[in-house]
Amino acid sequence: MPHRVYIQTVGCQMNVLDSELAAADLMQVGYELVHSPREADTILYNTCSVRQHAEDKIYSALGRLKPLKQKRPDLIIGVMGCMAQKDRDAIFRRAPHVDLVVGPGQLGRLPEFIDRVRRGDNLSPLPTDFGPAPGGEPVARAVFQPSKLLEIGLDRASGRRKDISESFKTFNVNRTAAMRSVPHQALVRIAFGCDRFCAYCVVPRVRGPEQNRPAAEIEEEVRRLADGGCLEITLLGQTVNGYRDDSGGATVRLSDLLHRLHEIAGIRRLKFVTNHPNYMTDDLLAAMRDLPKVSPYLHVPAQSGANEILRRMKRGYTVEQYREMLERIREKIPQAAVASDFIVGFCGETEEEFQQTVELVRTARFKNSFIFKYSSRPGTKAAELYADDISEEVKRRRNNELLAVQNAICLEDNQPYLGRTVEILVEGPSKVARKQPPGAATVQLVGRTVHDRIVVFDGPRELIGKIIEVTIEKLDPFTLFGKLL
Ligand code: SF4
Incomplete structure (x- = not known):
């Protein structure tokens, strides 16, 4: 009987892709994918650390698995993704019935790790240079029992960039249409990690240094997906429009890559997420304008409409620069739909600063906005430097107010349809x-x-x-x- 794996995913499209790749990798060694934890002999959680709430959900889900593990000690429970990288061995302390913890940069070896846990042959010498755990607590090796496996990337401050990058290996698996949940659409990673260190964001720590995949490799993957009947490709990167590949001699930018992928027969739509305002270059907008397969849709998070908040967030632009970017988009691609993200209740956000964000949403007329209440993340600059001093009640009120403004715009902008x-x-x-x-x-x-x-x-x-x-x-x-x- 084949092993049966259940994978639950929370978080962004990067995680959705990682879960699909992990599932494909496991299927290639004979696993069957099941849709309920009760049917599985291996349960994996692909986790997100962007907000506290996402982590709490995973710890609750892990807690609910305890009786099942007690009844079936051979059941393998694993935590992978961003929370694995961030919380490391602390996961074993909070949920001792977890067997393996695998960071996003180690997912390419998941079948081997599960196999090692299953055989009880799973203790590799523990790395010594992970650095202190969140909150400065040292990694407590004593908590490891012989049945536990921890594989994560190196800490960002632990040494040479080359070594750290190598410890976050990009993970790409050949997957057939049958191995993908939606055969006609595919996510394709073009970049991994981030170097921008926005003050509130945990991604540069948990996904490692920015690494761009060689264009030729991406092209080959898209060609294979097209041969398998895929019509729509969404290119993924933490700052996707900052993509640059120098591996083949000449530099390939995202605009160049779009030109190359546009030539692939069978592909009908090309999209890319998520963009950073500072990389919205004219060559990219020209490629969007000139290539009919590239969807006229851009997700470019603004995060705030107040310059002081943007400065403290370390976003690297002002509201005026963001508006100028919007003007350039609309001048080059008048029919473009632009979506944004906002964080409300960031440390010290005054009512006036919040109203500046409302004003940006009101005037920019985004196609939609993803609005989040600020959640302080240990290990980030914001958590280190500023107090999370906006009450939950005020955050909720600002969230609802901004949402109401955005929703009214969505309704108005849908009317012409x-x-x-x-x-x-x-x-x-x-x-x-x-x-x-x-x-x-x-x-x-x-x-x-x-x-x-x-x-x-x-x-x-x-x-x-x-x-x-x-x-x-x-x-x-x-x-x-x-x-x-
Ligand atoms: S650009 Fe900023 S918000 Fe986006 S992943 Fe990088 S650090 Fe996080």
Whole structure:
């Protein structure tokens, strides 16, 4: 009987991709992917450290697994991803029934690690240079029992950049369409890690130094995905528009890469996330304008509309520079949809500074904004330098106020779609479809326009993975409701 693995993923698209790659890697050595922890002999959590809430959820889920592990001691429980890198052996202390902790830079060896745990042959000499654990606590080797395995990258301050980078290996696996949850869409990593060290962000610590994948390797992966029937590629990088590859002699920028990928037969749509405002160069905007397969959609987080907050966040731009970037986008690609991220309640944010953020959202008319309440992360500059002094109540109120402004804009900007026919890539059944009878001739399906607008409509399942046209009959701030032509 093959081993059965269950993987639960929280966090960003980078984590979604890592889980897909980990699953593909395990399937290649005979594992079967199951959809419930109870059916599995290996349970893995791919974790996120960006907010405290995401970590709390994982620790609760791990706690709930304790009775199962007591009943089935051969069950293997693993924690991987950002929380593994950040909390390291502290995970074993909080959840002693966890067997392995694997950082994002070590995922490429996951099948070997699980195998070692299963055989009980799992204690590699523990690295000595991880540096202190969060909060300055030294790594306590004494807590390791022979059945535990810890594999993580080196601490950012622990030595030479080359060694640290090498300890965060980018992880890419050849995966067939059958190994991917959505065969017609794929995430492709082009860069790993980050060097920007925004004051609130834990990513540079948990994902290591910025490393760009060679363009030729990316091209080959996209070609293989296209051969397998993939229509839409989303390129991923923490600061994706800062991509540069010098491995082949001449420098390849993101714009050059888009030109190369645009030539690949079978690919119909190309997207890229997440962008940093400082790298929104004219050559990139020109590539978006000139290449019809590149979706006119940009996610460029602003984070705040107040210069003092941006300075303390160490974002590296002012509101005026962000607005200038928006103007350039709209001048070059007038129909572009721009989405943003905002953090409300950052350390010391005054009411006036928050209102400057509201003003930016009101005037910039983002397609949508992802709004988060500030969550202090140990090990970041913000946690070290500033007090997390905005109350939860004020954060919540600011979050709701900003959301209300953004939602009103979404509703207004969706209105012109009424009665219009739009082209969508059908992504799959909607949440409603899961409650519809399995044999139903038509179900509710979800698709997306090139501008990343979500369209829901009734149609046969055979349309999944096809690019079709629907006419919009109804809408709300977040969704367009269409009718099949
Ligand atoms: S650019 Fe800033 S926010 Fe984005 S991953 Fe890097 S440090 Fe974090």
